Amino acid sequence: MKKKVLLMGKSGAGKTSMRSIIFANYIAKDTRRLGATIDVEHSHVRFLGNLVLNLWDCGGQDVFMENYINSQREQIFRNVEVLIYVFDVESREYEKDVRYYQNCLEAINRFSRDARIFCLIHKMDLVQEDKREQTFREREQDLLRRSHPMPIMAFKTSIWDETLYKAWSSIVYSLVPNVQLLENQIENFCRVCEGDEVVLFERATFLVISHYTQVTHSDPHRFEKISNIIKQFKLSCSKSQSQFQSMEIRTPSFAAYIDVLTNNTYIMIIVSDPSIQPAATLMNIKAARAHFETIETGRLQ
Incomplete structure (x- = not known):
């Protein structure tokens, strides 16, 4: 295509x-x-x-x-x-x-x-x-x-x-096929994980493809800032002969997880509920991979 x-x-x-x-x-x-x-x-x-x-x-x-x-x-x-x-x-x-x-x-x-x-x-x-x-x-x-x-x-x-x-x-x-279906599934995934926000990035460029937010955020440019930061970090990794795979950030108020979702995408999920265990969030990402692969390849319409 x-x-x-x-x-x-x-x-x-x-x-x-x-x-x-x-x-x-x-x-x-x-x-x-x-x-x-x-x-x-x-x-x-x-x-x-x-x-x-x-x-x-x-x-x-x-x-x-x-x-x-x-x-x-x-x-x-x-x-x-x-x-x-x-x-x-x-x-x-x-x-x-x-x-x-x-x-x-x-x-x-x-x-x-x-x-x-x-x-x-x-x-x-x-x-x-x-x-x-x-x-x-x-x-x-x-x-x-x-x-x-x-x-x-x-x-x-x-x-x-x-x-x-x-x-x-x-x-x-504007060019992504099945984008409405993708957005619906991102929303479902965010609700299942009880996350504040889920963002889907294209793997090579780290451009934002889709996102869903359950909690109001004050910075409208946060996705693009994250794209820029992670891409620079990926470049730093490659210069030291390392490959960026995933990242986990925890603070007193929230936890952020960035991980591979499909062959062509990364996903980021933000969780502020302290009762949700990190292992549960990572397991949800792992469980969702096959489903999002079918959406990406057009096998799920």
Whole structure:
């Protein structure tokens, strides 16, 4: 099950850096050595079960953008599931960037009418912190207006914090088959375990696929922060020739368990009830593995 994903935007917007962090285990500071993308770089990323992301990272130099829109129009924009368009928030050619974006929308509307469109307002770390939300909202409203009548979703992103994971988790979530069934089963599992919260992560990227929460939490970015932390920890393990398998964290107020669930996922469960024994939670995870494997491979509909 291949899903074609276009990653587009002007040269220097940060497309290849974010792709390398999410899918190639780069850390932010190492992306400085990446060169400019020439024409289109293709990569196939196996995600959940049979889902393969056919990622087209399109170089953003003017000559390439003109080719995509004119001579390569059908080849680039046919059979697209998702268009991700990256805008550099500090670009001095914003109007020109938007013109290219609108040309891409016209081509998507013709050749892939059902494609989902995501706009990433990138490099937000370069904006003064107290002005980031306002800057993002202004850009978002402008892009919504210029994209009409095509629906879009916009995210503010930076390679230096959890916003990158939030955006890409939402993008991948839109591509996951059986996602409603998966969410229902995550909810059931959380209730059976009497957990506060259960989160499902993709194994390689640690992007959030699904979650269920029974207890209100004050931090809306906690999943993306955890994705970032665990992925950095996994990289540290691999540098010392070790493999990350599972983690158990206990405090006076809660216990957190992160463990392998299926061949392609990790699960995290948070438990605050002190009467629930750790062995019972770990046994529930073990017992649930075969069931979630059948959902992931599509054998349970």
